[in-house]
Amino acid sequence: MNKNELAKEQDNNLKKLQNQVTEAALEVQKNIGPGFSPQDYCRALAHEFTLRKIPFESKIDVDLPYKGNIAGKYQLDFIIDQRMILSVLAAEEISDTDRSRQRNFLKALTLDLGMVVNFADERVEMKAVYR
Numbered sequence: 001m002n003k004n005e006l007a008k009e010q011d012n013n014l015k016k017l018q019n020q021v022t023e024a025a026l027e028v029q030k031n032i033g034p035g036f037s038p039q040d041y042c043r044a045l046a047h048e049f050t051l052r053k054i055p056f057e058s059k060i061d062v063d064l065p066y067k068g069n070i071a072g073k074y075q076l077d078f079i080i081d082q083r084m085i086l087s088v089l090a091a092e093e094i095s096d097t098d099r100s101r102q103r104n105f106l107k108a109l110t111l112d113l114g115m116v117v118n119f120a121d122e123r124v125e126m127k128a129v130y131r
Contacts, residue, residue: 014113017054017081022126024048025117029124038088041119042077045088055081062105076105085114094118094127106131 028044042058049056057079064072078086085105094116102114118125
């Protein structure tokens with residue numbers, strides 16, 4: 001398999017993973033609805049991922065490196081299949097800051113895809129973020 005074919009296959013696999021995560025988030029929203037805390041949605045998503053056999057890690061501690069030192073520590077909601085970061089919100093909207101933070105985590109972890117999911121409204125809001 002040449003480089004272009006490999007890159008195309010990896011892109012297709014990431015899109016498939018993104019679709020699976022989207023479907024799981026929609027299922028959680030359908031069954032729970034708006035008005036709960038991000039932690040509630042994280043627990044529901046973790047259960048949904050387990051039911052769907054989507055590999056994930058939750059509550060991942062990540063260091064914020066700065067010139068050889070650690071400037072801070074953050075906790076990510078999910079890393080899905082060791083290929084994608086997922087952040088869960090229950091806020092008015094997904095802000096530019098939320099997307100920028102996600103992009104910086106992607107860079108720090110050398111991953112290409114992240115998603116921010118906001119459960120605050122009747123319709124779940126989702127934004128893909130690329131490194």
